[in-house]
Amino acid sequence: MPRLLLNFRLSSLARLTRFFALALAVLSTASYGIAQDTPLLSGGVGFFTSTNAGQTTYTPEIEPLLAAPVGPHFLVESRAILLESFAPNGNDQPGYDHSHFISLIYLQGDYTLSSHITIVGGSYLIPFNTYNERLSPIWIGNFSGGPIIASLGAEGTGTGTGGMLSGSAISRRKYSISYNAYFSGLVNNQYFQAQRSAGGRTSLFLPDHGLEVGVSYNRQLQGTQENFYGAHVWWEPKNSGFQLRSEFARGHHAQGYWIETAYRTQAFGGFDSIIGRLEPVFRMNQTFRRDTVASDGVPLVNTQRADFGLDYNLPHNTRILTSYSRQFSSAGNFNIWQTGVVYRFLFPAWKGK
Amino acid sequence: MTVNSKHLILALVVLASSVALAAPQNQPPTTQENKGHAAAHTVQQHEDEGTRIFQANCSRCHNTPEGFSPRISGTIVRHMRVRASLSKHDEQELLRFLNP
Numbered sequence: 001m002p003r004l005l006l007n008f009r010l011s012s013l014a015r016l017t018r019f020f021a022l023a024l025a026v027l028s029t030a031s032y033g034i035a036q037d038t039p040l041l042s043g044g045v046g047f048f049t050s051t052n053a054g055q056t057t058y059t060p061e062i063e064p065l066l067a068a069p070v071g072p073h074f075l076v077e078s079r080a081i082l083l084e085s086f087a088p089n090g091n092d093q094p095g096y097d098h099s100h101f102i103s104l105i106y107l108q109g110d111y112t113l114s115s116h117i118t119i120v121g122g123s124y125l126i127p128f129n130t131y132n133e134r135l136s137p138i139w140i141g142n143f144s145g146g147p148i149i150a151s152l153g154a155e156g157t158g159t160g161t162g163g164m165l166s167g168s169a170i171s172r173r174k175y176s177i178s179y180n181a182y183f184s185g186l187v188n189n190q191y192f193q194a195q196r197s198a199g200g201r202t203s204l205f206l207p208d209h210g211l212e213v214g215v216s217y218n219r220q221l222q223g224t225q226e227n228f229y230g231a232h233v234w235w236e237p238k239n240s241g242f243q244l245r246s247e248f249a250r251g252h253h254a255q256g257y258w259i260e261t262a263y264r265t266q267a268f269g270g271f272d273s274i275i276g277r278l279e280p281v282f283r284m285n286q287t288f289r290r291d292t293v294a295s296d297g298v299p300l301v302n303t304q305r306a307d308f309g310l311d312y313n314l315p316h317n318t319r320i321l322t323s324y325s326r327q328f329s330s331a332g333n334f335n336i337w338q339t340g341v342v343y344r345f346l347f348p349a350w351k352g353k
Numbered sequence: 354m355t356v357n358s359k360h361l362i363l364a365l366v367v368l369a370s371s372v373a374l375a376a377p378q379n380q381p382p383t384t385q386e387n388k389g390h391a392a393a394h395t396v397q398q399h400e401d402e403g404t405r406i407f408q409a410n411c412s413r414c415h416n417t418p419e420g421f422s423p424r425i426s427g428t429i430v431r432h433m434r435v436r437a438s439l440s441k442h443d444e445q446e447l448l449r450f451l452n453p
Contacts, residue, residue, distance in 0.1 A: 036428070037428055038424040040428045040432075067431070075428075075431050112434070118434070134414045168443070313416060346425075347422060348425050
């Protein structure tokens with residue numbers, strides 16, 4: 001499963017369930033000023049298959065998300081992942097082997113200091129480029145697998161534990177500039193594993209053109225103190241149904257890029273027609289080694305991968321994802337077939353006032 | 354009826370169906386009856402601004418969630434403020450858009 005967070009060690013379902021139950025119980029005792037601020041439970045539940053170089057895995061998965069305002073300025077939010085992975089036994093043995101994976105993805109508190117500054121504390125998604133923070137939830141990504149360079153600049157786990165300042169520096173009708181600046185400490189706890197690092201991201205968005213460009217920086221402050229540089233360009237012309245998303249990342253030992261396009265047509269009855277719900281997607285990945293030191297999750301040899309996908313956006317927040325990929329490298333060429341169906345849920349955590 | 358006539362009729366039916374299917378998407382939003390009224394005009398402005406902010410910040414990453422409770426609209430907006438780095442003004446317009 002090509003996801004950043006699968007590098008975590010397994011933890012127990014019971015502990016996570018208890019944590020969420022405790023969090024809900026504590027938050028339920030807080031008073032909420034207006035009824036619109038009832039805590040919410042959201043997330044995605046899905047079933048995925050992946051056939052990678054002939055090996056097939058079946059993965060039911062759920063990613064719950066909790067967001068709970070506490071007072072007018074404070075918000076607690078968290079996302080977790082629970083999955084079970086099944087794969088046929090090898091060596092002509094009958095039956096299936098299975099393993100499970102459960103972890104918190106992030107747990108952070110957001111304090112709105114002013115109209116342009118939010119202070120984030122806790123375990124947060126590292127804002128390096130865009131994939132980790134925006135596209136990694138299973139109900140958002142156009143492919144069920146991530147791009148090859150997803151781990152560059154995201155420090156393996158994709159999360160930092162410490163503090164972050166973020167917000168909108170300037171917001172005008174014609175343009176806006178957003179920023180993030182963070183510091184993460186070294187944490188070896190299995191739930192909030194993080195490396196000592198600092199970095200940030202800034203983006204310029206032009207709404208009339210649907211264009212966003214941004215740059216990211218991350219510096220590891222432990223072990224080999226590496227720098228990571230990133231840049232992203234998103235172009236999504238208004239009401240066109242077309243998306244272009246791309247990222248470039250350069251680390252001390254490897255660099256690479258991905259560029260993804262998607263399109264939904266309005267020509268046959270709009271986006272909600274039978275044809276309009278179809279979404280062909282394409283993503284090109286390319287990575288280049290600068291040396292053979294393995295520290296960043298990128299393949300040890302130069303690699304190219306083309307992903308061809310066809311998604312279907314069903315009513316009621318459900319998506320079907322299918323894709324075929326062909327990966328090329330000196331280590332061998334192979335095919336990857338992936339399918340998935342994802343339902344996104346969103347409802348109040350309990351009955352509000 | 355000759356074969357050519359049948360083909361012509363079939364082509365016309367297909368063409369008419371395509372136009373009929375495509376037409377509703379190009380319709381402008383329904384104009385409010387009391388368009389001239391100042392209050393209605395203000396509401397329309399807020400809707401436009403909210404639509405713009407929603408499309409610019411939320412729809413860029415994910416599909417619009419269908420049918421959620423108004424009890425969580427404030428929480429959604431506060432969550433989006435952090436995720437999408439919205440300004441206070443954008444947050445307020447988005448809340449007005451989700452909860453008119």
